[in-house]
Amino acid sequence: MVIYESISAFAMQALYPTQKVFTIIIWFGPNYTCAHHHTVCWLTNAFGFAIQAYDPYVSESFMSTVGVKKADLEVLLKASDIVTIMCPYTEESHHLIDERALNTMRKHAVLLNCSRGKVVDNQALFKALSEGRIASAGLDDTEEEPAKMDTWSPDMNPLFTLDNCIITPHVAYISEDALQECRRVAAENARAVLLGQTPPNLVKP
Numbered sequence: 001m002v003i004y005e006s007i008s009a010f011a012m013q014a015l016y017p018t019q020k021v022f023t024i025i026i027w028f029g030p031n032y033t034c035a036h037h038h039t040v041c042w043l044t045n046a047f048g049f050a051i052q053a054y055d056p057y058v059s060e061s062f063m064s065t066v067g068v069k070k071a072d073l074e075v076l077l078k079a080s081d082i083v084t085i086m087c088p089y090t091e092e093s094h095h096l097i098d099e100r101a102l103n104t105m106r107k108h109a110v111l112l113n114c115s116r117g118k119v120v121d122n123q124a125l126f127k128a129l130s131e132g133r134i135a136s137a138g139l140d141d142t143e144e145e146p147a148k149m150d151t152w153s154p155d156m157n158p159l160f161t162l163d164n165c166i167i168t169p170h171v172a173y174i175s176e177d178a179l180q181e182c183r184r185v186a187a188e189n190a191r192a193v194l195l196g197q198t199p200p201n202l203v204k205p
């Protein structure tokens with residue numbers, strides 16, 4: 001199991017059994033090759049959580065095949081105890097979780113961001129965490145994306161001063177299994193192309 005998935009599992013254990021709604025903001029497309037989103041669903045299901053997801057590009061019927069309910073972002077944020085974000089960073093997802101979104105969340109809610117730092121407005125999150133408007137956050141990247149900077153120090157982001165915010169350096173997926181899986185999938189796709197076949201993980205057939 002990769003850490004990426006474990007983060008969500010730990011948060012669930014902390015909350016279970018008093019709260020029960022788990023939100024995946026941002027789902028997996030039907031062509032998604034890596035299994036982490038699916039695994040998060042298996043884990044959450046095992047803990048008895050209701051799973052809801054927001055993803056404008058994935059249909060309700062597809063989500064229902066794995067027992068997940070599709071809903072609007074605001075509806076999900078209002079209802080969820082744990083919110084985990086796993087979408088790409090685009091113009092559309094810039095500050096998807098902003099002050100308004102954080103104000104919509106429940107007071108005891110936990111926010112997890114495994115995607116890029118700028119999907120979450122860090123200033124707004126600092127405020128929400130300091131004022132106890134949400135309970136805690138686990139971030140696998142911060143807005144300034146330290147890994148891409150030549151010089152960086154934790155003083156650059158006040159989130160590093162908070163006890164209720166855990167921050168890791170965008171390496172949550174790294175495990176022996178995950179690295180092997182990346183190589184296997186890449187090799188299988190390259191092989192198919194070289195043999196003139198359709199690659200198994202073609203995104204837009």
Ligand SMILES: NC(=O)c1ccc[n+]([C@@H]2O[C@H](COP(=O)([O-])OP(=O)(O)OC[C@H]3O[C@@H](n4cnc5c(N)ncnc54)[C@H](O)[C@@H]3O)[C@@H](O)[C@H]2O)c1
Pocket residue numbers: 004025026027028029032054055056057058086087088089090092093114115116140170171172173174
């Ligand atoms: N922390 C880690 O170790 C780790 C590992 C892998 C990927 N990532 C990060 O996760 C993010 C997603 O990567 P991916 O490969 O799953 O991407 P992806 O392109 O497969 O997208 C995942 C899902 O997000 C949905 N989506 C796209 N735009 C959206 C929006 N505006 N709102 C809601 N849903 C939207 C897509 O429909 C898709 O189903 C990236 O930012 C990447 O950096 C992190």
